[in-house]
Amino acid sequence: MAYSELIKSFSRIRDYMRQFYVYGFKSRExxxxxxxxxxxxxxxxxxxxxxxxxxxxxxxxxxxVFLSVDSRRIPSNPLYKAFHAKSFTDKDVTLHxxxxxxxxSGEALTAGQITDGIEEYLRNFEMPFPxxxxxxxxxxxxxxxxxxxxAQKQGKTVTYCRSAHTVDCESWRDALAFFSETAPLxxxxxxxxxxSDFFRFKHHYILHALDSEILLQLxxxxxxxxxxxxxxxxxxxxxxxNRTICPxxxxxxxxxxxxxxxxxxxxxxxxVFYRLDSIKTVTMGSEEKQYDKYMxxxxxFDQNLWGVSTGAEYTMxxxxxxxxxxxxxxxxxxxxxxxxRHGTLELLDEHTCRFAADVYDAxxxxxxxxxxxxxxxxxxxxxxxxxKTFYEDLARMYKMYGGEDHAVS
Amino acid sequence: xxxHEVYGSYFRVLEQILTHAVKGDLTGSLLTRxxxxxxxxxxxxxxxxxxxxxxxxxxxxxxxxxxxxxPTQPLTTLQKRWLKALLLDPRMALFAPNTxxxxxxxxxxxxxxxxxxxxxxxxxxYDDPTYIACxxxxxxxxxxxxxxxxxxxxxxGIRHSIVCVPVRLEYSPKDDKFRLLTAxxxxxxxxxxxxxxxxxxxxxxxxEEVKAAKPKKQELTVRLVDERNALERVMLHFSxxxxxxxxxxxxxxxxxLHYDKEDETELLIRILSFGPVLQVTAxxxxxxxxRERLARQKIVQIG
Numbered sequence: 228m229a230y231s232e233l234i235k236s237f238s239r240i241r242d243y244m245r246q247f248y249v250y251g252f253k254s255r256e257x258x259x260x261x262x263x264x265x266x267x268x269x270x271x272x273x274x275x276x277x278x279x280x281x282x283x284x285x286x287x288x289x290x291x292v293f294l295s296v297d298s299r300r301i302p303s304n305p306l307y308k309a310f311h312a313k314s315f316t317d318k319d320v321t322l323h324x325x326x327x328x329x330x331x332s333g334e335a336l337t338a339g340q341i342t343d344g345i346e347e348y349l350r351n352f353e354m355p356f357p358x359x360x361x362x363x364x365x366x367x368x369x370x371x372x373x374x375x376x377x378a379q380k381q382g383k384t385v386t387y388c389r390s391a392h393t394v395d396c397e398s399w400r401d402a403l404a405f406f407s408e409t410a411p412l413x414x415x416x417x418x419x420x421x422x423s424d425f426f427r428f429k430h431h432y433i434l435h436a437l438d439s440e441i442l443l444q445l446x447x448x449x450x451x452x453x454x455x456x457x458x459x460x461x462x463x464x465x466x467x468x469n470r471t472i473c474p475x476x477x478x479x480x481x482x483x484x485x486x487x488x489x490x491x492x493x494x495x496x497x498x499v500f501y502r503l504d505s506i507k508t509v510t511m512g513s514e515e516k517q518y519d520k521y522m523x524x525x526x527x528f529d530q531n532l533w534g535v536s537t538g539a540e541y542t543m544x545x546x547x548x549x550x551x552x553x554x555x556x557x558x559x560x561x562x563x564x565x566x567x568r569h570g571t572l573e574l575l576d577e578h579t580c581r582f583a584a585d586v587y588d589a590x591x592x593x594x595x596x597x598x599x600x601x602x603x604x605x606x607x608x609x610x611x612x613x614x615k616t617f618y619e620d621l622a623r624m625y626k627m628y629g630g631e632d633h634a635v636s
Numbered sequence: 637x638x639x640h641e642v643y644g645s646y647f648r649v650l651e652q653i654l655t656h657a658v659k660g661d662l663t664g665s666l667l668t669r670x671x672x673x674x675x676x677x678x679x680x681x682x683x684x685x686x687x688x689x690x691x692x693x694x695x696x697x698x699x700x701x702x703x704x705x706x707p708t709q710p711l712t713t714l715q716k717r718w719l720k721a722l723l724l725d726p727r728m729a730l731f732a733p734n735t736x737x738x739x740x741x742x743x744x745x746x747x748x749x750x751x752x753x754x755x756x757x758x759x760x761x762y763d764d765p766t767y768i769a770c771x772x773x774x775x776x777x778x779x780x781x782x783x784x785x786x787x788x789x790x791x792x793g794i795r796h797s798i799v800c801v802p803v804r805l806e807y808s809p810k811d812d813k814f815r816l817l818t819a820x821x822x823x824x825x826x827x828x829x830x831x832x833x834x835x836x837x838x839x840x841x842x843x844e845e846v847k848a849a850k851p852k853k854q855e856l857t858v859r860l861v862d863e864r865n866a867l868e869r870v871m872l873h874f875s876x877x878x879x880x881x882x883x884x885x886x887x888x889x890x891x892x893l894h895y896d897k898e899d900e901t902e903l904l905i906r907i908l909s910f911g912p913v914l915q916v917t918a919x920x921x922x923x924x925x926x927r928e929r930l931a932r933q934k935i936v937q938i939g
Contacts, residue, residue, distance in 0.1 A: 232676050252889065276676050282880075297894065298876045311648075312676070320650065327708070328703040331704070331705040356693050373712045374710070392710040399733040402728065402731035409809060415638070418643040425775065427804045428809070440638050443638050477749055477750050481752055533753075594909035601928075603933060627915050628915075
């Protein structure tokens with residue numbers, strides 16, 4: 228099949244774009260089981276869509292292609308472009324413009340009348356373009372499902388007209404520019420032409436865009452309170468696996484861009500998280516009659532979640548961190564207040580405070596705790612792994628930056 | 637359906653080409669220019685080819701078309717449902733678009749379905765009338781290219797009043813805050829919108845006379861050891877910055893990051909958060925900052 232910059236399915240390109248964007252150091256040979264031609268085609272497509280944002284460097288292993296962008300400098304997520312590249316047939320594109328034009332005057336017409344109109348349009352061209360009423364009928368039904376057309380039945384006769392376009396999109400220009408980048412399923416915002424250029428975004432993670440189809444299906448299941456069967460890519464092995472869950476909430480990280488589905492697992496009879504970028508397919512199941520009960524479980528569960536880890540045993544860790552701050556460094560208190568998520572903050576004296584919390588997996592807090600290096604008087608945790616890791620890591624850092632004795636003075 | 641050709645780049649470009657064909661002013665060079673400007677890099681080969689060959693019978697040899705109306709596409713149900721969902725977002729108070737036409741539309745999702753578990757708790761007050769009024773005035777000034785007088789309190793509490801050219805509004809999902817980026821007097825001001833007490837839209841400015849100062853860029857090089865899934869965690873965490881990664885050997889990588897000088901302290905604690913799996917190797921000034929923190933930690937710990 229001849230190369231085209233358009234694609235039929237999103238799943239394969241999703242993986243390549245992720246690899247180019249997140250890692251960017253892999254050579255062509257490392258793209259595993261896929262063929263060299265497949266790699267070349269996908270790379271060429273992405274280069275066609277993203278142009279200047281693609282770079283490469285040569286190493287002894289070959290040419291490594293990567294996608295790098297400071298997302299603070301751009302008005303819109305470039306990865307959305309992949310969603311603007313769906314392939315179509317000659318008939319799809321011809322019917323699209325013909326049908327919408329034939330119905331543009333506001334008349335409601337039958338499939339037969341529309342087919343007659345199409346034939347009249349085609350008489351302007353010498354080249355034969357076979358078109359029958361059943362193809363037209365199929366397209367009309369498809370456009371009705373999309374919401375572009377509205378069907379009306381009178382007896383046995385079905386007529387179609389264009390759906391009313393009463394939304395004043397111009398008045399949405401600023402909102403569309405903003406929410407395309409910040410709201411869930413922002414890719415839909417990129418389908419509007421009316422977007423201003425007044426916004427930029429800091430700490431702006433863009434990779435989630437590639438999981439939009441999965442997110443849409445999960446949100447659909449949540450709103451319909453339905454069970455879902457997930458096909459999940461294993462992070463360690465190569466085998467995919469299935470899990471059936473009752474989906475309850477989407478957890479989004481503003482500090483990594485990762486998205487997770489939280490659901491009730493029927494196998495484990497407890498709450499589970501799965502990363503959206505590891506989910507390959509979502510299959511909708513039956514309605515969950517006990518949905519409210521599981522939501523009740525979640526409400527209680529969420530009160531002691533630091534992030535998205537439950538720990539292996541689903542038991543609680545108690546953690547306490549004593550922090551010292553100097554005169555004029557009261558912003559440390561503000562930092563603790565706004566970043567702590569759970570727990571309490573107690574002022575011990577003018578320059579010392581203690582943060583305490585009970586969480587399911589305190590090891591998840593380690594990265595945050597380390598941001599207070601330079602001020603941590605004491606760290607205590609009922610989970611010995613947490614304190615051991617913290618102080619061992621600290622010792623390694625002392626050594627790393629110049630040796631145990633003289634490095635950090 | 638999210639992935640469909642009706643939302644695609646080709647259909648949008650064809651819409652523009654056909655608009656000119658209906659109006660009767662389409663030419664070969666205009667067609668080529670529209671494709672180059674609006675479509676993907678390689679569309680220049682395919683779109684004109686299909687139109688000229690007749691495999692897409694939309695434009696004839698004289699650049700005419702059988703279409704009788706300027707092509708437009710109604711909104712799909714998906715688009716309307718997404719707009720409806722946005723109306724439930726507390727930040728929508730800042731925009732106030734015309735909601736007519738969405739009355740009977742079902743929202744695509746509920747904000748309640750999402751948990752932003754690591755978002756900071758002191759986000760901007762989106763329901764504060766003063767904040768909303770200032771936001772609207774900033775947007776008006778941006779739209780009309782007019783100067784602004786902004787009265788605000790600095791982070792130390794001191795009152796300021798400046799006349800500036802608004803350049804952009806910058807939003808951070810992590811901080812849940814808007815910042816106003818401004819130009820004027822060869823200086824670049826970044827003002828937290830929540831600190832603004834009042835705004836006044838002033839005279840228009842000549843856009844060509846305004847030069848927005850760019851933030852100073854810095855480079856940082858780190859050595860990454862892939863322990864505890866560090867490779868993926870680090871790559872994702874810094875994925876929003878311009879970066880380049882090279883494998884040094886199995887399990888060790890070098891990553892070069894480009895960051896804004898004004899964000900150095902933030903970057904410092906983000907680097908520290910990864911512990912010993914990240915080692916800063918350049919520049920020396922940044923290494924000194926880390927050493928300083930570690931030295932302080934040693935002193936605090938010993939008491």
